[in-house]
Amino acid sequence: MWQRAAACGIAIIRKGIAPQFSGNFVLPNNAPFFSSNFHSCSHKDRPFSSKPRVDFSSINDVEDALCLFRDMVRMRPQPSVFQFTKLLTVVVKMKHYSVALSLFAEMRQLGVPVDQITMSNAINCYCLLNRVDFGFAVLGTFFKRGCEPNVTTFTFLIKGLFLVGEIAEAEKLFKKLLSEKLCEPDEIMYVIVLNGLSKAGHILAARDLLGHFENLSCKPNVHVYSAVIDGLCKHNMADDALHLLSRMIEKGISPNVVTYNSVIQGLCDVGRWKDVKDLLKEMLDNKISPDVWTCSILVDAFCKEGMVEEAENVFEIMVQRNICPNIVTYNALIDGYCLRGEMGKAKKVLYSIADRGLTPSIISYGSLINGYCKQGRVDEAWHLFMEISCKGLQHDTITYNTMIHGLLCKDRFADGWKLFNDMQAQGVTPNLQTYTILLDGLCRTQQIAQAFSFLCMMEDTGVNPNIIAYAIVIDGLCKGGKLDIARDLFNQLPSKRLQPDTKIYNIIIGSLCREGLIEDVKVLLTEMEKSGCAPNSVTYRVMIQGFLKRNELYNAIPLMEEMYTRGS
DNA sequence: TTAGGGTTAG
Numbered sequence: 001m002w003q004r005a006a007a008c009g010i011a012i013i014r015k016g017i018a019p020q021f022s023g024n025f026v027l028p029n030n031a032p033f034f035s036s037n038f039h040s041c042s043h044k045d046r047p048f049s050s051k052p053r054v055d056f057s058s059i060n061d062v063e064d065a066l067c068l069f070r071d072m073v074r075m076r077p078q079p080s081v082f083q084f085t086k087l088l089t090v091v092v093k094m095k096h097y098s099v100a101l102s103l104f105a106e107m108r109q110l111g112v113p114v115d116q117i118t119m120s121n122a123i124n125c126y127c128l129l130n131r132v133d134f135g136f137a138v139l140g141t142f143f144k145r146g147c148e149p150n151v152t153t154f155t156f157l158i159k160g161l162f163l164v165g166e167i168a169e170a171e172k173l174f175k176k177l178l179s180e181k182l183c184e185p186d187e188i189m190y191v192i193v194l195n196g197l198s199k200a201g202h203i204l205a206a207r208d209l210l211g212h213f214e215n216l217s218c219k220p221n222v223h224v225y226s227a228v229i230d231g232l233c234k235h236n237m238a239d240d241a242l243h244l245l246s247r248m249i250e251k252g253i254s255p256n257v258v259t260y261n262s263v264i265q266g267l268c269d270v271g272r273w274k275d276v277k278d279l280l281k282e283m284l285d286n287k288i289s290p291d292v293w294t295c296s297i298l299v300d301a302f303c304k305e306g307m308v309e310e311a312e313n314v315f316e317i318m319v320q321r322n323i324c325p326n327i328v329t330y331n332a333l334i335d336g337y338c339l340r341g342e343m344g345k346a347k348k349v350l351y352s353i354a355d356r357g358l359t360p361s362i363i364s365y366g367s368l369i370n371g372y373c374k375q376g377r378v379d380e381a382w383h384l385f386m387e388i389s390c391k392g393l394q395h396d397t398i399t400y401n402t403m404i405h406g407l408l409c410k411d412r413f414a415d416g417w418k419l420f421n422d423m424q425a426q427g428v429t430p431n432l433q434t435y436t437i438l439l440d441g442l443c444r445t446q447q448i449a450q451a452f453s454f455l456c457m458m459e460d461t462g463v464n465p466n467i468i469a470y471a472i473v474i475d476g477l478c479k480g481g482k483l484d485i486a487r488d489l490f491n492q493l494p495s496k497r498l499q500p501d502t503k504i505y506n507i508i509i510g511s512l513c514r515e516g517l518i519e520d521v522k523v524l525l526t527e528m529e530k531s532g533c534a535p536n537s538v539t540y541r542v543m544i545q546g547f548l549k550r551n552e553l554y555n556a557i558p559l560m561e562e563m564y565t566r567g568s
Numbered sequence: 569t570t571a572g573g574g575t576t577a578g
Contacts (some may be wrong), residue, residue, distance in 0.1 A: 085570035092571085117571050124571070152572050191573040233575095261575050296576050331577050338578090367578035398578060427574080508571045 008023055011258070054083045062096045073110055081113040088121050097125040099407075116142070120153040127160025136162050148305050151183045155192055162196030170196055184218075191223045198231020206231050207240075214251070224247070226259040233266025242267050242275070254286070270303035278300075289321070296329040304335025311336055327353065338371025343380075348373055363387065366399045373406025381406050395426065401433050416441060432458075434487040436469050443476025451476060458510045467493070471504045478511040486511065499531065506538050513546025518555065537563065 033444045036126045039337050059065050069087055072079045084107060091100040104122045107114055119138060126134040135157055146407050154177055160168035174193050177183055185193075190213055197206040210228050225248040232241035241263050245255060260283045267275045276298075283290065295318050302311035311333055317336040318325055337346035346368055353360045365388050373379035385403050388395055400423040420438060423430060435458045442451040451473050458465050470493060477486035490508055493500055505528050512521045521543065529533060540563035547555040 057575065080569085083569040087570090089571060115570080150569085150571095155572050186572095188573045221573095223574050230575060256574090265575070293575055300577065326576090328576050329570050335578065361577085363578045370578060396578095402578075448572055 003265070014134070023471050027047055043272055049309045052077065052079055054087070055085060058088055062094055062099055065091050065094070065096075066099070066103075069106075072159060073106075073112065081115050081118065084112055085115070085118045085121065088118065092121060092125060092128075095128075097128045100125045101129075116150070116153075119147070120149070120156060123153060123160075124156040127156050127163060130160075130164050130396075132157060132160030132164055132166070142494060151189055154183055155189045156353045158189065159192050161191070162200070162273050165200075167196065167200045168204060169359060171202075186218065187221050187224055190220060191227050194224060194231070195227040198227060198234070201235065203228075203231045203237065207244075210244075214492060219251075220253070222253055222259060223255055223415050225253060225255070229259055230262035233262050233269070235265075236270065238266045238270055238272065238275075239261070241402065255288070257288050257291050257294065260288060261291075261297060261343060268297060271305075282510075290323070292318075292323050292326050294328065295323055295551050296332055299329050299336070300332035303339065305537045306336075306340060308333070308336045308340060308342075312455050327358050327361050327364065329355075330358065331367060334364055335349060335367040335371075338367050341371070341375055343368070343371055343375065343377070360391070360393075361539070362393050362399060364413045365393065366396075366402060369399060369406070370402045371403055373409065378406045378410050378412065379535065385546070395423075395424075395428060397428055399429050400428055401437060404434065405437045408437060408444075413441055413445060419525065430461075430463075432463050432466060432469070435463060435465070436472065438561065439465075439469055440472050443472050443479075444475065446480050448476055448480055448482065464496075466505075467501055467504060470496075470498065471501075471507060474504060475507045483511050500533065502528070502533050502536055502539065505533060505535075506542050509539060510542030510546050513551055513555075515546075516552070 029202055054068070054072060054075075056068070059068060065087060067412065069217065072084065072087065077185075088100050088103060091103060101122060104114070104118065104125070106112075107118075121143060123135040123138045126132065126138065135436065136192065138156065139149055139153065142153075158170050158173055161167075170193070174185070174189070177185060191211070194206045194209060197203070206228050210220060213224065223246065229241045229248075231243050232238070232244065244265055245259065248255060248259075260279060263532055264276055264279055265281065267273075280290070280294075283294075295314050299311045299314050302308065302314065315325060315329075315333070317323075318329075334346045334349050337343070337349065341426065342503050350360055350364055352366055353364065364382055368379045369384050372378065373383065381403060385395075385399065388399065404416045404419050404423075407413075407419065416438070420430070420434070423434070439451055439454055442448075442454060455465050455469065455473060458469070470489065474486045474489055477483070477489065487508065490500065490567065493504075505524060509521055512518075513526070525535060525539075530537075540559055544556045546562075547559070549551075
């Protein structure tokens with residue numbers, strides 16, 4: 001739908017004629033979009049002195065905003081379009097987008113003036129509600145009153161397209177703005193485009209666009225560089241990120257704490273500790289103080305490496321530098337203790353969070369539940385799982401997955417399935433991981449027919465089983481002595497657009513060896529090599545084990561030799 | 569004296 005609306009909106013800009021649907025277009029709340037109250041006069045035409053004062057500082061929540069709106073509507077003379085728009089933006093900042101749109105609709109019904117900025121804000125609200133299509137429809141109505149969208153209006157729309165995953169369309173619209181000179185993109189628009197492209201994995205396109213931007217008269221600023229640097233770091237291109245960091249400095253743009261945090265995160269992710277140290281030094285030399293984000297990244301990185309003592313040292317540094325840890329910092333520490341199995345310490349941190357004026361999040365509980373489950377202490381995990389609702393938090397897909405997985409690992413299948421039903425009853429959507437956990441449970445208990453039905457059910461609910469899900473079922477079939485069915489399913493993978501990985505080859509090869517089907521093994525090994533899926537140490541191990549089980553030492557020994565030659 | 573931008577976690 002939005003493409004048509006967008007095409008129409010863009011065509012209108014190009015031709016400068018009224019949109020075909022502007023007159024009677026009805027917004028989602030069924031209020032006609034247009035009324036005759038478009039405020040076409042500039043504020044100079046209406047002296048501000050004639051308008052009553054409106055106190056926005058008294059607004060603490062959305063109810064206050066609604067009350068003020070009612071007061072403003074009754075005021076005589078009526079407050080200006082600026083004041084009404086200001087109120088709308090206060091509501092938008094509170095993230096009450098639907099409320100802002102209702103106010104907007106009411107303004108139109110009551111004859112309160114709206115202008116280009118008010119309308120752009122309405123577009124923004126639709127976009128933030130993932131309804132960029134309605135945003136484009138509002139765009140179409142701009143021209144009815146001889147008003148033109150500007151760079152901010154288009155920035156809202158491009159951001160809206162990225163939000164709903166319409167990456168190509170966002171890029172297309174941006175290029176159209178450039179090629180048809182519909183507006184002059186500014187730094188903020190570049191940040192939105194570059195960040196959208198980077199986050200969607202189109203990192204090379206983002207880098208090219210940055211190169212283009214560097215050649216314009218309006219030069220990229222620190223935010224623009226930071227967006228691309230962050231994208232590079234998130235796509236394991238830490239060297240490129242470091243290179244870009246040097247380039248921005250050469251061009252006289254100083255990185256800020258956010259830029260450094262992105263690079264530090266990227267370096268921590270790949271364990272480049274020396275570079276992290278150098279960068280921290282560079283930061284301090286440049287008089288950029290680490291913030292709570294920097295510290296949280298470091299705490300998390302140390303904890304993931306099992307270096308909890310070092311993470312605790314970061315906490316001490318935070319105290320010295322007067323940096324207050326936030327819930328993310330504490331969650332990283334909880335996770336660190338859990339990874340080391342130090343559940344007592346992890347729990348102590350959880351219960352100390354409230355003492356520090358913070359509220360534990362669902363992630364705090366999720367980490368602990370995961371830690372207890374990993375240790376097989378499901379009853380303690382369950383106790384915390386139940387505590388979540390008492391604390392006014394909502395269970396999410398991940399906590400359900402963790403708990404179900406924990407129960408199934410302890411063979412508490414009935415409890416696991418009961419929780420799965422409860423999850424759906426609570427309106428928490430199962431994801432691929434949920435289904436994979438349950439599929440594994442079915443296969444481990446040799447409920448193969450149910451596992452097959454489950455695969456079909458997954459497809460029906462729009463969650464396509466991935467290679468891991470198939471590997472679980474194929475493994476279950478092999479372990480249940482149903483090698484033929486397993487091979488059939490394996491052969492169906494290409495038709496499901498799934499590329500077998502080493503793990504799945506190993507499952508089939510191991511079974512074939514146990515059956516003594518050495519010729520079939522040779523065929524699969526050749527196929528594996530051709531597909532770029534190299535045999536690994538597990539491949540050799542399963543083959544050797546298979547042959548030894550058949551007392552075929554003469555087949556096993558040459559494989560041992562080959563395994564050592566290959567260094568697997 | 570009305571609008572838009574970047575980083576963290578189970």
